[in-house]
Amino acid sequence: MxxxxxxxxxxxxxxxxxxxxxxxxxxxxxxxxxxxxxxxxxxxxxxxxxxxxxxxxxxxxxxxxxxxxxxxxxKMIALEQDKALFVYHICRTISATRVVEAGTSFGLSTIYLALAVGQNAVKLDPEQRKAAKVIATEYEPSKIALARQHWQEAGDEVEPWIELREGDLRQTLASDLPAEIDFVLFDIWTPMVLPTLRLLESNLKKGAVIVADNVTSAADGYEDYHNYIETHRNAYRTLVLPYSGGLELTVYDP
Ligand SMILES: C[S@@+](CC[C@H](N)C(=O)[O-])C[C@H]1O[C@@H](n2cnc3c(N)ncnc32)[C@H](O)[C@@H]1O
Structure with missing residues (x-):
């Protein structure tokens, strides 16, 4: 529920x-x-x-x-508000300025991520600030149009901090990634999670935080991801938080 x-x-x-x-x-x-x-x-x-x-x-x-x-x-299938607030506060706490969102839909969770990145970027020098962004990913054209409309409506607190990559994220995240990614949100159909992690892995900063939604309610779908994390325990520490459906927080610490 x-x-x-x-x-x-x-x-x-x-x-x-x-x-x-x-x-x-x-x-x-x-x-x-x-x-x-x-x-x-x-x-x-x-x-x-x-x-x-x-x-x-x-x-x-x-x-x-x-x-x-x-x-x-x-359908929006947006991250619930309590989880989105949690994600915002984690991003503020770790001063995340290079963020990847797997699954954007109408752009609601992206707004939280962009608020955090914009607020964290204030502490950066102008050159570093240029690299601060949320890389959002979506392949449904009608959702892309609505997401852009929502970010425009949100205005300067949000819109300048988002780079939307249109298309299948297995292609759009295959190149041109930030050298050190601070934070990743997995809120996407579960077969996409492990392939996306593998694409991002070599660019994750030591101490990067990964949040994955519905790991308990969609446990079957996450099986390959969890097997991977389990066999790479030297690099990942995880904790499932008791949000609806299970929200998993993982720290990349190789
Ligand atoms: C759960 S929704 C994302 C909700 C969003 N994070 C929010 O809170 O507003 C997942 C989205 O991932 C998109 N998606 C699924 N597979 C994808 C793929 N291979 N590449 C890009 N987008 C994909 C779907 O179209 C869907 O809009």
Whole structure:
């Protein structure tokens, strides 16, 4: 179940205008999710189809993936507000200025990340400040358009700190990464998580923080990622935090 909406983001350092935008987007996302997760809703029907696939019906499995993609095409599936606030505060605490977001959708979590990066960048000299950014990633054209619209509406506290890479992140993150990434947010379909980590790994700063959403509720999907972390214990320390669905905090410390 999604976390309830906290009004008005009491611990977020942002203008009232940006807070109002954030609040509106969280409310929209919660309403969409409630509709999606109704017992007789489309997602339940799809899950039933997926169970048939898991039982060995390959056609049903193929249909599931296609229908899941179609169903999610216009859905926000945004990070809940309590998790987004946590991510903002972690980024402020570690002074993150080179951030990668895997999965951007309508750009809501990106707003929190960009606020943190912009506020952290104040301490940098002008040359370093040019490199401060959130690299956002999204492949759905309609979501890209809405995300850009939301960042424009948020204005100078947010928009200048975002570089959106359009397309499949397995291609868009394959080159031109910051030499030292401070923070990564995984809020994406789970088959993308491990391939993305492998792309970013050699550019992670020692002490970089990685946050992954829904590691408990989507444990099956995270299996390959967790196996990887488990077999590289010398480089990663992890802790699952008791947010809805499980929010995992990992520190890269090779
Ligand atoms: C859970 S949503 C992200 C929500 C967003 N972080 C927020 O809180 O507002 C995941 C997004 O990842 C996108 N996505 C999934 N696979 C992708 C891929 N291979 N490349 C780029 N984007 C992808 C989906 O289109 C979807 O919009």
């Amino acid at each position: 999604a976390s309830p909406l906290i009004n008005p983001s009491p611990t977020l350092n942002a203008s009232e205008r940006v807070k109002a935008l954030i609040h509106r987007l969280h409310a929209n996302s919660l309403a969409q999710e409630a509709e999606l997760n109704k017992p007789d809703g489309e997602l339940s029907k799809l899950k039933a189809l997926n169970e048939q696939g898991a039982a060995g019906d390959a056609n049903a499995q193929g249909d599931f993936q296609q229908q899941f993609d179609d169903l999610m095409r216009d």
